[in-house]
Amino acid sequence: MRFADLAFCLALLSYAAAYDPLDPNGNITIKWDIMSWTADGYVAAVTLNNFQMYRHIMSPGWTLGWTWAKKEVIWSIVGAQATEQGDCSKFKGNIPHCCKRSPAVVDLLPGVPYNQQFTNCCKGGVVAAWGQDPAAAVSAFQVSVGLAGTSNKTVKLPKNFTLQGPGPGYTCGRAKVVPSTTFLTPDRRRKTQALMTWNVTCTYSQFLARKNPNCCVSFSSFYNQTITPCPSCACGCQKKNNCVKSDSKIVQMKGINTPRKDNSPLLQCTHHMCPIRVHWHVKVNYKDYWRVKIAITNFNYRINYTLWSLVVQHPNLNNVTQVFSFDYKPLVPYESTNDTGMFYGMKYYNDLLMEAGPFGNLQSELLLQKDKNTFTFKQGWAFPRKVYFNGDECMLPPPDTYPFLPSSAHRHRFAVSSLIISLLLLISIG
Template structure:
């Protein structure tokens, strides 16, 4: 009897465990009718070990080919526009090919997708209609993406499934991800608490905001070709593009015949002449075709071509690759060009229009950008060129959104030094603030420490190039009885340095002086700077020799500075009066800035509130010192002498 009871309890326990397991690990949704939203399914198909074969010696780094498919099915009542799905790859995956989809961040294949990536539909597969509007046509409701790539460390019979699967479109939630065997699935449903990406009229997606936006407007369309206008707009308050380069991938064999307002970096029609384009367009003069590259790179034209009747006469064109911050000049914050694009079969129809993909824009200064895939938006409305109070609509419009990315290896091009009226030591720019590429370790005379802290300087040392500061710095260190390291710290190697000097501090207010130094061999045109003062900005009163304005919105703690009319050039470094003995002289510009304390009660200027927390120059964040001038003996007479010297220096330079 006791044995029967024990067996009964044991059976009940096993059944209970199995039941709990089945509850916590529900099977994937195999019947699509069980999901009345967006059903996303990921299925691992097959895989095999590929060379080099190191599975016995180093199994975690053994490479395996994988083949899988991603399916997105719209079972909901609303069309899904510009679908985006995040797949949380977690096995060092390298994606080699993907059908009917592209990587949403614009990366070209093959690409490292370990850590996860977002897929979006390639042209023709971006939107998923509903069963209601298609009478259940599954081909219009669903997209299947076949994936081929390499993963590491998971060999058969184990299955390298992702660790997450979710719809990345706004307005949806994806609870209860389920996994079983080679499959995983999730049903995503509209979430009333999430923001939506549906436009008012429901025709296309709404415009998105980004640091840089690119509009691709088809303005005229024919059977075999169309004209497109490309407009690049800089929306970044601190950003600036210089010598921009724009590139993309054609997907259907398109090529560029004619351009106005910009030009290919490489003019070459060879790929067309020897390719299928030349076979199809037998009567086209390919000697006049500009680019047949699958991934062309486009550059801006010089200002002299703005009114050229063949290459120019496009609004916002021909600015030598310069796109300014909208805070500086809205009219110069965009660039535009036109191009004639020829299509290939089977897309020879006026309505067969698709934009290029995998866009990328870069600049010789400023941050790096990562761009989205093009998204169809409402057609752009252009003011009538005749001046009539009417607008002309584009045939079709796509938007590409690019945002800044942080690149660890990229060094700034500018740095900041701190000084004050209460300390005669200048806290210089950081050692190797802009890199140490100029250091030659093979030359013993040039050996320096790339990690040692910069030596505190006498104020007059700011006026000479770094290579001429050594004697001044060593003499000053001995005078102050400070240790002189061996080797000496390297210089900052920055093309532009900025000195922020707290000039005075009194009961009702305080003043600072900002001085810009250009150590490069080229003038800086249309310069601007932004100074972040977290505690002091409400008390800003006036910038006396620069155009200074407090920014609005989230940047209301930042002062935007630019040159006054006629003083927007920061001239290049030049020879001294006697080049044989005098050091080179930097271009410079300065201004006194005054603040009142009425709006900032409790502000402590010397203890840090009077020094910037961030400084930008021409869109790039500058390197800031890690220490502040200390509250030592008040040396007002020394500070006054330095102020006079610096003022005379700047006046002479101008």
């Protein structure tokens, strides 16, 4: 195979891995607006817009990198900072903020002085998903660039953009000049526009982020005593020798919940070795409705999941009647279907999933109206087709292990017991 053919195949593989059928248009777009020219360069507003419906950037936040086309330097940044200054020894007097040919920039933490802030900055790099909170799905900073072009014809676009959020998984395309962004003045009575604008589109691939899933799913039901657990080693068992038993004294040690710089997890010992387990329990069968309980458990002692999201694909989600304890939003990737929904925490109530331990779980229930043409408990229909946590697809158990309906010999006893349970629950919920 020729090199060109190999490169083409790898490009196709990367694109296919980044394509998400539940969020086909999801991406992070980096917009670079030149607002004014200076003696040796320009001042630009750089904006990260997260157009992904259910994948956000959690703490410790994003890192944006690129390579300069010429010998540009960063004189100053407002609302962010470069992680390294680089070699600025050739400058005398006024020293640039960063002289590296390939700088890496991070957001500032909340609470910085007002004169260091910029619109939509200073959130520690945390960016919400577009489907969860559009107003918080943006981050921005202002950069003053020197030793650069001073006109649309002489400025050169940076190359090799990279985005980490906070780990790997994003692939960024080339910068492209687009029509200049239009802005409204503070009094909203006059329009201005950028002198020059270019965009960079970054897409996420779970395949590039990690070789194993980051979550798994288990099932149970009221009509069968069997619990279908997560598959063994669902998230890989590389950490099996370094996991912590739930009753270990290590759990009580000070600093156990402190994240490491390399984001290395400290997992509770389980047969699946996943940081996150999602449990789906078919709880009650009413005449016209059925009820499901969802439990999310964190087995990682070092991570608090902020702004978490859970996406479920199930054919009966087009008839959700009520969701308890979680916020819910339907997702419609295609016009002909409405079988996917996003669950996420209520602000200031349960939008934080604590690290492993007694508080490391969240629960909710949902009530669904039966679709009489398709509803059944047979052949695992009551269980989800896909589950995503924080934008990563979770591993489901094999279909032949799902809780099954009792045999016909026990059908009468099953019907009576289920009726009693349903009546008791109906009385209890009033």
